[in-house]
Amino acid sequence: MIKTNIEQLRKLFIMPDSPDKFIEFGHELLKLIHHFFQDKGGIHSEISLPELSKIFSNIDIPKKPQLLKDTLREVKDKIIDHSVKVGNPYYIGHMTSAIPYFMILLEMIIAALNQNQVKIETAKASSFVERELISWIHRLIFNRSPQFYKKHIQNHRVALGNVTIDGTISNLTALLVARNRAFPPHGRFPGIRKAGIAEAFRYYKCKKALIITSARGHYSIDKIARIIGIGEQNIIKAPVDSMNRISIPALRQIHTQIQEENKKGDGTISVIALIGIAGTTETGNIDNLAELRSIADDFNTFFHVDAAWGGSLLLVDQYRYLFRGIESADSVTFDAHKLLYSPLSMGMILFRDEKSLNHLKHTSNYVIRPDSVDQGRFTIEGSRPFACLKPWTTLKILGTDGFKLLFENAFDLTASLRGLIERHCNFEALNQPELFIFNYRFVPKKIQERLNHLMIEREDDPSNEVTKKLLHKINTTLNKLNIELHRAIRQEDNSFISRTMLESTRYAPQRIVVLRAITVNPLTTPDILKEIIDEHDRLGTKIFKNEFKGKLEKI
């Protein structure tokens, strides 16, 4: 048992006079971490979730102190060994990728400094770093004049944007600005922030407030509509085209409908924001942002772009054309823990107009006084870590030249994978990737031929109910097959891919289960992708033969 007194404890709080002990533990940890990455034992550990449950089911808070080295051992055995190897080159299922190893060094600095970004009294240089980074990303997106940035890069009177914890809070920030801007103070009405939504609706004779995005909109938009009191049923999810982009004709139709509705005179429908997506989470596609700007103007509404995933591509000039129109958005969400390769988690929200964030500005007595220079005046969060050091440093170490190489490599990987799938007789490609997300499913050759045949029949005679039913039945069975396949891949644990459900494929409106690959890890190679697909084929074929062959051939 360990004897403790306050003197002993104090030693834990101080950087030891001789840093030997710290370094000793540091060495051990490096070995641990190194071992974790070297370990060839699969993406996940073999332990089952019920077994893991048992390990972490101690209902008593520890009473007696435990030695640091014993605790680190416990962390290794119980946690590190059973963590998901998200940086493994065979892990191509989620947006979490390998990160540069210097991130680990930067986290040391961030923890040691322990600055709280809410306030200049707890974050001196780090407040300025944050503003410089925000200005860089702002320029990347909105490309306003050099004079604009020279004036505002360190202008504490305005905020060009916020650093946030993640894309959800970034989207929340944007939609709050949009909502508040739609119901401003006017006459005897003190504004929606003071009076609340119900009062705002009464004053402005508004019967409904809408948010418009596409069916590919991130699920955070639903969350946010609930949080800010608009209500989930007041999100209009416009259909998408075959490229998973919001349908412009559908938007125009919605506009006409709302105009008609507003002529009735029983209260107006207010569109508080139109949201474009620059990198859909499921398919990696980009809406036609320039068109959306013009439609937002027709709606007389706020135009937000969710570029949490895709935004980083703007670092490379040759990909800018993909985002044409983004510079005209009112706000843009941009994540650092996605394609800026930072560890979890840091988002940003940028506003074209340097005064937009005044719609959220707040103050208090003991921090963020009205005359202050505190970053906390404009944020939803209160206390925030000095997370911006990570992307700020990464941009210096890699430079835009480095990002160009990373993204070229990611494009090559996606093309490789697409090639593998399209040339393979047992797979069907189900999206046209613009960025690095590719969807496909396992469909044995024979069944694919049958499907193609039925599709031609459907084209010839769209009203033929028999064809439709057959297609539906086959796809329903293939959905089950691909869920089984996904499970088998997880079981095998040599690689990792995610799965989702799409309604924007050639089989629309039927929803299709697909495997979803995200190929952004610089350690992944075309050979690795080949290995992965070979395994999918092997497992898929086995499952097909064992469980689905009879069923599918009978249809």
Place this chain on the structure above:
Amino acid sequence: MIKTNIEQLRKLFIMPDSPDKFIEFGHELLKLIHHFFQDKGGIHSEISLPELSKIFSNIDIPKKPQLLKDTLREVKDKIIDHSVKVGNPYYIGHMTSAIPYFMILLEMIIAALNQNQVKIETAKASSFVERELISWIHRLIFNRSPQFYKKHIQNHRVALGNVTIDGTISNLTALLVARNRAFPPHGRFPGIRKAGIAEAFRYYKCKKALIITSARGHYSIDKIARIIGIGEQNIIKAPVDSMNRISIPALRQIHTQIQEENKKGDGTISVIALIGIAGTTETGNIDNLAELRSIADDFNTFFHVDAAWGGSLLLVDQYRYLFRGIESADSVTFDAHKLLYSPLSMGMILFRDEKSLNHLKHTSNYVIRPDSVDQGRFTIEGSRPFACLKPWTTLKILGTDGFKLLFENAFDLTASLRGLIERHCNFEALNQPELFIFNYRFVPKKIQERLNHLMIEREDDPSNEVTKKLLHKINTTLNKLNIELHRAIRQEDNSFISRTMLESTRYAPQRIVVLRAITVNPLTTPDILKEIIDEHDRLGTKIFKNEFKGKLEKI
């Protein structure tokens, strides 16, 4: 210039086969960090904010890659050297304190694993760690039966609480649950989450929704009322007593008023939540939580407790009495980066009823499917880091026994400081600290005598306008003096203290500028506090003589 190709870049993404380089940089960093802490050069660097502005005013994103070692040098010169030494024992101004050095090691692990807590596919063991920690803190607060915890500690069907980014998001989570619970689905009404607030008000014939807290409520409550669409003017900030606790008689009066108002029949006023505070941010006091529970029942409302600051004291049995009634709250906010001594930032929100968080539950196709075990089903944030490793490990290494020592020491420090101030003829104590926050101001002996004299006169004849005016005038001047003093302390930079404005002192309703000390750093000692107060006295006396003596003696 550095030549880069994708092979070079890949090396940054891999833990080097021989970890020498990583360790080499690690060593250098340790030296840097060590130097930062050893440096006796004051709390802040001498650089002015305009000078710092200049350093961070490069409007161009770096194009060419830069060597890691050069970048780390830049981080040292520009950032580390100009960061605030929040862990310095002379820094007693904010809730940010020294942290145990093993936190730096834990951050290395967190970054290396890079788990995303939103989903089991990106966070295996770490999801279980999170639930175990949440269960510990839940038990600490609500102390339900051991059977309850055995059943739910790893029960993925429910959530006893969430890990959040900070106290603001924790409070937001609680108030969203409260709001949604107040306007549930009913008959043809699909609930406030689907329909939005305006529709909810119409269906439930509600004319106003209120949140009640005290005048000491954290400024995040204002933010949240704006965010969730209730409106800032619908927060009732009940007055506090001389101990900065919410006034129970005032609450009863509010209850009666609302009942009267509701009898009118022109729509009801709905109280969606009553918020108690367990550790006011400015004064460290704790509301009478047991009374608040009973009043919440009278209001038939949700009872939330903001224990972001004070909650950790529950780790030590002897302090539980301070929080009597907290176990009956519906939800409690609890921060790890405050008195669990974690680095920035991590909060928690705990709900007594394991089903409360169903009011926020959401799903999506590609992550957090309805049948999933994902932690992201219940959170406001999407992507989240494995931050819970820090408090989980700290509780093991320190144990509740270790926290007992830390808090006893903090109580001793607060008592020392209070003693120093109360015995000192040039200072006036302005709150009775229950936890570790103490407010005082500089009032030269002579002026203090004058004030005391006037206060007696006011007591004798409360209607005497001349006395009142004199008191007001003296306090206004003392406010200015203490703002000057605070500025001088900042200038001197040997120590750091914050300042705020209180309206709950003996001079109420006049608002008084106070210095605010938070004495939680285990490296601070009574001798250090004496040094700090001696300096305050020296600076205050100088300012008084130079600028305020004439003015004050004339009054």
